[in-house]
Amino acid sequence: MSGAPEIKGRRPGAPEVKGWCPGAYAPMQSNDGLLMRAKIVGSRIAAAQIEALAEIASACGNGLIDLSQRAQLQLRGVSEATLGDALQRLDAAGLLAPDADAERVTNIVAAPLAGLGVGAFDANALAAELAQGLQADASLRALPPKFLFAIDDGGPPPLDDVEADIRIEAAQGDRVAVSLAGGDDRAAVLDPAEAVPAALSLARAFVGLRDGAFELRRMRRLVARLGVDAVMNKAEIIAEAYVRPRQAAPAAFLGAVGTSVCYAGVAAPFGRWTAAELLRLAALAREHGSSELRLTPWRAFLIPTETREAAQRIVAEAAARGLIVSSDDPRLAVVACPGAPECPQAQGETRAHLARLAPLAQKLAGTDGVGLHLSGCAKGCARPKSAPVTLIASNGLFDLVENGGAGDAAHLKGLTIDALESALAARTKEKLCPTP
Numbered sequence: 001m002s003g004a005p006e007i008k009g010r011r012p013g014a015p016e017v018k019g020w021c022p023g024a025y026a027p028m029q030s031n032d033g034l035l036m037r038a039k040i041v042g043s044r045i046a047a048a049q050i051e052a053l054a055e056i057a058s059a060c061g062n063g064l065i066d067l068s069q070r071a072q073l074q075l076r077g078v079s080e081a082t083l084g085d086a087l088q089r090l091d092a093a094g095l096l097a098p099d100a101d102a103e104r105v106t107n108i109v110a111a112p113l114a115g116l117g118v119g120a121f122d123a124n125a126l127a128a129e130l131a132q133g134l135q136a137d138a139s140l141r142a143l144p145p146k147f148l149f150a151i152d153d154g155g156p157p158p159l160d161d162v163e164a165d166i167r168i169e170a171a172q173g174d175r176v177a178v179s180l181a182g183g184d185d186r187a188a189v190l191d192p193a194e195a196v197p198a199a200l201s202l203a204r205a206f207v208g209l210r211d212g213a214f215e216l217r218r219m220r221r222l223v224a225r226l227g228v229d230a231v232m233n234k235a236e237i238i239a240e241a242y243v244r245p246r247q248a249a250p251a252a253f254l255g256a257v258g259t260s261v262c263y264a265g266v267a268a269p270f271g272r273w274t275a276a277e278l279l280r281l282a283a284l285a286r287e288h289g290s291s292e293l294r295l296t297p298w299r300a301f302l303i304p305t306e307t308r309e310a311a312q313r314i315v316a317e318a319a320a321r322g323l324i325v326s327s328d329d330p331r332l333a334v335v336a337c338p339g340a341p342e343c344p345q346a347q348g349e350t351r352a353h354l355a356r357l358a359p360l361a362q363k364l365a366g367t368d369g370v371g372l373h374l375s376g377c378a379k380g381c382a383r384p385k386s387a388p389v390t391l392i393a394s395n396g397l398f399d400l401v402e403n404g405g406a407g408d409a410a411h412l413k414g415l416t417i418d419a420l421e422s423a424l425a426a427r428t429k430e431k432l433c434p435t436p
Contacts, residue, residue, distance in 0.1 A: 021037065021068075021070070021072075021145060022034075022035040022037055022074065023037050023100070023103045023104065024037060024038065024087055024090055025087075025103050025104075027078060027083065029344070030344060031340075031343065032076055032077045032342045033061065033062060033076065033077035033078050033079055035076055035078070036074070036075050036083075036086065037068070037073065038072065038074075038090055038095035039072070039096060040095065041128055041131045042108070042110045042114065042128060043111060043112045043113075043123070043127075043295050044295075045073075045292065045295060047286050047293065048282075049093050050278050050282040050285075050293060052092070052095070053065065053073055053093065054279045056089045056090065057275045060078050060079075060085055061076055061078045061079075062077025063274055063275040064272060064274060065273045065274075067273065067295065067300070070109060070148065071109050071295040072295070073095075076342075097135075102134075104145050105134045105145075105147070106135060107145075107146070108151065109148065109149070109151070109159065109162050110124050110126075111151065111152050111153040111159060112157060113156065113263070113302065113304070114151075114153055114155075116261045118153075118155030118156060118261050119155035119170065120153050120154045120155070123151040123152065126151050126168060130149060130151070130196045133196055133197075133200045134200070134203070137204070139207060140200070140203055140204065142212070143206070144217040147218070148163070148164045148166075149168070150168070151167075151168045152169040152170065153170055154169065157253040159297070160244075161368060162297050163181065163384070163385075164181060165181050166178065166180060166181075166199050166202050166203060168196075168199055169245075170245075171242075172245075175190065175191065176190055176191070177190075178190065178195055178199055178237075180202065180231055181223065182219065182221075182222075182228075183223045183228030185228075185241065185243070186241060186242055187240065187242035187244075188240075198235070201235040201237060202231060202235045205231050205234035206219060206231065208234060252327050254266070254300060254326055255315055257308075257311065261304065262307055262308050262311050263294070263303055264284075264288075264302070264303045264305060264311040264312075265302050265325070266281065266303065266314070266318045266323050266324070266325055267323065267325075268299070268323055269324065269354060270336055270351060271300075281293065284303065284313075284317060284318075285303045288305055288310040289314070290305070292304065300324075330358035330362040332362075332370075333358060333362040333365045333372060334370075334372045334374065335372070335374070335382050335383045335387070336351050336354075337374070337382040338351070339351060343376050345376065345377045346376025346393055347376060347395055347396070348393030348397065348398065350376050350393060356417070357421065357424065358372075360372070360424040363428040364388045364427060366387070366388055370387055372388070372424070373387035373406070374393075375390060375392050375393065376393045378392055379407075380392075380405050380407060383405070383406075385405060386403055386404045387404075387405070388403060391420065394413070397413075397416060398420055399414070399415070400413075400420070400423060
């Protein structure tokens with residue numbers, strides 16, 4: 001477990017804030033074994049790599065793979081005995097970072113359909129350039145492990161809801177805007193060739209201004225303390241007033257899509273895939289697509305195809321296997337962490353009651369389609385922001401928060417699943433028939 005940073009100052013009895021995500025070089029211990037992530041730069045992954053990952057999951061883990069909110073694939077249930085073999089196999093498949101430092105600092109989410117002609121530039125090409133710059137600069141090894149870059153080429157589906165520390169996005173007139181979390185109203189508007197150097201300079205500025213303070217481990221917190229211009233000036237970058245070209249949340253990217261580009265959008269509940277499901281998905285990409293898949297931060301795969309009919313064939317089989325192929329699927333209205341028994345910090349199960357709660361959650365859903373967040377503890381890892389209803393496991397029961405997050409004060413405490421169902425049902429009626 002080398003490479004895991006030590007976090008000090010935790011309150012007694014509070015859930016442990018690790019401040020890092022599991023990697024291949026720094027796996028994280030869970031109750032079902034070690035968690036380790038492949039390192040994928042950009043949104044594209046070949047069908048052959050998906051097949052290799054599924055085989056590694058079966059041979060070295062428990063056969064389960066999670067697609068994370070950072071568009072990365074995570075193996076579950078790896079043991080100390082199989083860890084070395086898993087690393088070798090990841091390396092052979094091109095899914096391993098050069099070293100632990102490179103793995104820790106290379107955190108990039110890129111536009112899912114990058115390079116397919118729907119964006120103003122190739123976000124995957126910029127992601128590769130940014131990764132190379134991050135890994136080559138020794139001073140950037142001081143970036144916190146969760147520091148995230150987003151590269152949005154302006155094509156569908158948009159990355160507006162991705163909380164990135166530094167964002168590169170398409171701007172008007174073939175220009176690119178580089179902005180900071182917490183400072184969306186100001187940005188450096190540049191030629192595309194200047195975007196990655198600017199992002200690297202801003203990352204160096206963050207490292208210098210933060211000076212190792214754990215409470216300033218994300219850009220939003222640093223901007224809140226010092227302001228956007230302090231970071232831009234430190235990076236020697238000129239910022240200007242900027243209005244982000246915001247787009248609607250990506251609500252209709254699942255199923256067979258055939259507009260500017262054709263693809264099949266397929267998801268699994270909570271992003272949890274079996275090795276067998278991934279093997280079949282890769283086979284479908286070979287049979288009906290271009291032998292590649294696209295990763296998204298919404299825990300779904302997009303499979304590019306030549307025609308809408310080919311996408312429909314993929315969707316039909318995925319639906320028959322119980323996967324999610326429609327934005328109207330009630331299961332999308334629930335966000336939940338693994339919970340007990342997988343997570344050692346969870347105080348109860350979070351995914352066992354999906355069938356009962358999902359239809360109610362759908363009726364409570366906000367503009368992003370989420371109505372219910374189920375959290376195994378007060379950290380709220382699966383959804384840091386608020387939800388219409390958040391449930392926090394507590395000694396096998398649940399506390400309920402309205403219009404808040406897992407760390408907020410509960411409105412009701414100690415609820416059984418039956419009491420929860422009744423409480424959610426009452427809230428759906430209030431939403432449909434508000435009190436005058």
